Structures are given as C-alpha cells and as structure tokens.
Amino acid sequence: MASQELAQKLQRRLQLEESGEAAEGEAEVVKGAVAAGEVEERSCLTASADAELSAKLCRRQDINEGAAQPRRAAVFNPYTEFKEFSRRQIKDMERMFRLYDSGRDGYIDLMELKLMMEKLGAPQTHLGLKNMIKEVDEDFDGKLSFREFLLIFHKAAAGELEEDSGLLTLAKLSEIDVSIEGVKGAKNFFEAKAQALSSASKFEAEIKAEQDERKREEEERKHRRAAFRELKSAFTQ
Numbered sequence: 614m615a616s617q618e619l620a621q622k623l624q625r626r627l628q629l630e631e632s633g634e635a636a637e638g639e640a641e642v643v644k645g646a647v648a649a650g651e652v653e654e655r656s657c658l659t660a661s662a663d664a665e666l667s668a669k670l671c672r673r674q675d676i677n678e679g680a681a682q683p684r685r686a687a688v689f690n691p692y693t694e695f696k697e698f699s700r701r702q703i704k705d706m707e708r709m710f711r712l713y714d715s716g717r718d719g720y721i722d723l724m725e726l727k728l729m730m731e732k733l734g735a736p737q738t739h740l741g742l743k744n745m746i747k748e749v750d751e752d753f754d755g756k757l758s759f760r761e762f763l764l765i766f767h768k769a770a771a772g773e774l775e776e777d778s779g780l781l782t783l784a785k786l787s788e789i790d791v792s793i794e795g796v797k798g799a800k801n802f803f804e805a806k807a808q809a810l811s812s813a814s815k816f817e818a819e820i821k822a823e824q825d826e827r828k829r830e831e832e833e834r835k836h837r838r839a840a841f842r843e844l845k846s847a848f849t850q
Contacts, residue, residue, distance in 0.1 A: 677753055695763050697770065700819045703763070705789045710762050722756040730779070733786040737779050745779040 691703050698706075713721055713729040721729065723742055730737045737745065746757060749764040768774050769784035 689760055691760070691763055694760070695767060697767070698763075700823070702789065706763060706766060706787075707759065709787060709789065710759050720754075720756040720758055721762065726757065730783065733783065735779075735782045735786060741779050745783070748774075748778065748780055 691698075691707075692700060695703065710721065713725050713732075715725055715728070716722070723739075723746065726742050726745065727737070730742070743755075746755060749757065749761045749768070751761060751764075752758075765774075765780045766784055766787075766789070769781055774781040774784075
C-alpha cells in the first residue's frame with residue numbers, strides 16, 4: 614500500500630516537471646514570436662520611411678521636369694514680406710503684373726514675359742527668357758507668380774542682379790519709381806539701397822494718404838458736376 618502511494622507521488626511529480634518544461638518551452642516560443650514581431654515592425658517602419666523619402670524625391674523630380682505642380686503656401690502678404698517697398702510701390706508692381714498676365718491665371722508665363730520685354734523695348738531670346746524666369750523661379754514651375762515678380766525688384770534694389778541680367782533690364786524699364794515714396798530722397802530707385810519700413814506708423818500714414826487722395830478726387834468730381842449743372846442750366850434758360 615505504502616509502495617503504491619509512493620509510486621503515485623513519483624508519477625505525479627514527474628508529470629509536474631514535464632508540464633513545467635512544456636510551459637517553459639511555450640514561453641520561449643512566445644518570446645521568440647514577440648521578438649520577431651518587433652523586428653518586423655521596425656523593418657516596416659524603416660521601409661515606410663524609405664518609401665516616404667523616395668516619394669518626396671520622386672515628386673521633386675516631377676516638379677523639376679514639369680510633370681507635377683508644386684504645393685503653394687495658402688497665404689502671401691506682399692506688404693509684410695516686402696517691407697522695403699511702400700504700399701504704393703507694391704500697388705504699381707501689381708498693376709504692371711496684371712497688365713501682362715493676359716491669361717488672368719495669376720502667373721506670367723514664358724510667352725507673356727516675351728510680350729512684356731518686347732513692349733518695354735528690350736526683346737529677349739527664348740533662352741534669355743528662360744534664364745530670366747529661372748533667376749527667381751523658387752518653385753520650379755517655369756513661370757512667374759506675383760511674389761516672384763516682386764523678387765525681381767527686391768533683388769534689383771539690393772544689387773543682387775548682374776548688369777547683363779534680363780531681370781535688371783526689366784526692372785529699369787518698368788517705370789516703377791519707388792523714389793517717389795522717399796527712399797532717402799534717391800533720384801533713382803536702383804541707386805538707393807533697399808531698407809525696411811521701421812514702424813507701423815509709416816504704413817498707417819500711407820493708408821491715410823490714400824484715403825485723403827480719394828476724398829480729394831471725390832470733391833473734384835462734385836465740383837465738376839456742379840459746374841456742369843450750372844452750365845447746363847444757363848443754356849436751358
């Protein structure tokens with residue numbers, strides 16, 4: 614009886630040891646699977662990063678080749694970005710830009726630039742026109758946005774354009790004289806160094822000057838209408 618009980622205990626102990634080894638083996642398998650999963654996850658992240666970089670490089674190449682359009686910033690304020698110019702100067706540049714933007718798409722393309730240079734009396738070759746655009750074409754789309762158009766005058770004022778540059782010729786012939794706004798009384802815009810407006814008071818003064826000018830023009834129109842009515846009444850009597 615005692616021997617039978619002892620045999621049962623030994624068998625029970627053996628079963629426990631075997632089950633423990635099995636559990637240990639299962640734990641190792643689970644650890645291995647987790648480790649493999651982590652490795653796979655890391656490789657997936659690396660592959661994802663590589664794919665993202667590859668996509669960016671491919672997009673840049675497409676933009677350079679003209680097969681894709683670059684994304685543009687939603688907000689552009691010429692008055693805050695180009696502080697060296699006054700409101701009136703920027704408005705003059707905007708009027709000129711719109712005059713030659715015959716397609717009304719917000720850009721001056723190669724053919725529109727060709728027409729502009731011909732109207733200014735300085736026609737350029739096809740290669741010359743492409744080089745002009747290239748000098749300020751920040752987004753590589755092969756045409757001039759209004760911001761890039763302003764860059765022409767910014768670079769000209771800062772002396773960053775070569776003497777034989779077509780852009781310098783464009784700026785000189787544009788008849789946009791910023792010296793009117795008093796860049797230290799310089800007679801010629803291109804003799805004056807570009808300098809930022811130092812305070813908001815200058816900006817506010819320009820707005821007030823525009824408002825005063827509109828009021829003056831309205832008063833003149835009223836006087837002309839009154840004079841016309843008087844003249845008309847004199848003839849009808």
